[in-house]
Amino acid sequence: MQNQTILVIGSTGKTGSRIAAILAERGFSVRHGSRKAAIPFDWEAPETWAAALDGVSSAYVSYFPDLAFPGASEKIEALTKVAAEAGVKRLVLLSGRGESHAQAAEAIVAKSGLDYTLVRASWFAQNFSEGYLRDQVLDGIVAVPAGTVREPIVDVDDIADVAVAALTEDRHSRQFYEVTGPRLLGFDEMAAELAAATGRPVRYMPITFDAFHAAMTEAGGTFVADVFTAISREVLDGRNESLGDGVQRALGRAPRDFTDFAQAAAAQGAWRKAA
Ligand SMILES: NC(=O)c1ccc[n+]([C@@H]2O[C@H](COP(=O)([O-])OP(=O)(O)OC[C@H]3O[C@@H](n4cnc5c(N)ncnc54)[C@H](OP(=O)(O)O)[C@@H]3O)[C@@H](O)[C@H]2O)c1
Numbered sequence: 001m002q003n004q005t006i007l008v009i010g011s012t013g014k015t016g017s018r019i020a021a022i023l024a025e026r027g028f029s030v031r032h033g034s035r036k037a038a039i040p041f042d043w044e045a046p047e048t049w050a051a052a053l054d055g056v057s058s059a060y061v062s063y064f065p066d067l068a069f070p071g072a073s074e075k076i077e078a079l080t081k082v083a084a085e086a087g088v089k090r091l092v093l094l095s096g097r098g099e100s101h102a103q104a105a106e107a108i109v110a111k112s113g114l115d116y117t118l119v120r121a122s123w124f125a126q127n128f129s130e131g132y133l134r135d136q137v138l139d140g141i142v143a144v145p146a147g148t149v150r151e152p153i154v155d156v157d158d159i160a161d162v163a164v165a166a167l168t169e170d171r172h173s174r175q176f177y178e179v180t181g182p183r184l185l186g187f188d189e190m191a192a193e194l195a196a197a198t199g200r201p202v203r204y205m206p207i208t209f210d211a212f213h214a215a216m217t218e219a220g221g222t223f224v225a226d227v228f229t230a231i232s233r234e235v236l237d238g239r240n241e242s243l244g245d246g247v248q249r250a251l252g253r254a255p256r257d258f259t260d261f262a263q264a265a266a267a268q269g270a271w272r273k274a275a
Pocket residue numbers: 009010011012013014015016033034035036041042043044062063064065066067094095096097121122123124127131
């Protein structure tokens with residue numbers, strides 16, 4: 001297996017960078033799926049896909065920005081066809097828990113005729129340390145339209161471990177893993193954990209979906225705000241208030257806890273302000 005090439009789409013992102021690093025450490029030949037890679041991969045330029053998939057045995061598929069964006073399903077379907085033509089054996093799809101569009105993409109991959117593993121993840125803990133909520137943690141106010149909903153927030157390191165296993169071990173063939181953290185946490189509890197880890201005040205401010213939409217519009221325009229608000233309305237309505245057993249089933253160990261994530265990220269300087 002180690003002499004086979006594995007494509008990691010999103011290899012500069014939160015999950016993909018970790019997956020690429022683990023695979024390289026274990027001696028696998030990694031092809032980086034990024035617009036900046038030597039052989040570039042661009043979701044917006046389908047003509048780049050065949051070269052990126054050429055000679056690849058398995059591929060990790062992390063879509064950007066989100067499977068809920070218009071055209072995502074069509075692109076996933078087209079990618080499965082290019083992958084099949086290139087002789088790729090297995091796709092490992094990252095999908096989002098409770099998202100109807102993501103579930104449609106899962107079905108496309110499952111019916112593609114290729115071998116596959118579906119990794120359906122809950123909210124990433126690293127949204128607070130590497131994503132759009134990092135600045136809010138630094139400012140001391142985490143504003144999310146989540147009310148009192150609790151989320152089984154997952155450490156991206158666990159998603160990476162599950163994906164690496166799925167890319168490199170046959171026993172994960174045709175498996176569907178719901179990958180969550182080990183407990184449900186309200187956003188007020190997450191803020192308290194972040195405050196404890198950083199030694200700075202951090203509090204949760206529940207906001208309305210309209211306020212979320214307004215903030216997203218300012219940051220990325222109306223179209224992006226529309227899609228992310230729709231996703232938030234979907235996944236923050238309480239449907240995800242349960243634990244998944246994906247980490248335990250795939251890896252034979254419990255998922256990492258948010259407290260450990262927050263303390264480790266703080267120790268690594270995730271919330272150190274630039275001088
Ligand atoms: N964040 C969460 O809580 C969460 C939860 C469940 C599922 N997900 C899913 O995780 C996936 C990744 O989301 P994320 O926000 O965490 O992003 P991310 O993986 O941290 O970062 C973005 C990645 O996407 C790549 N990218 C951006 N535009 C691209 C394009 N046109 N073509 C190819 N690659 C492109 C970037 O590569 P280059 O810039 O190097 O090209 C980078 O590697 C999404 O599908 C999302 O739905 C996220």
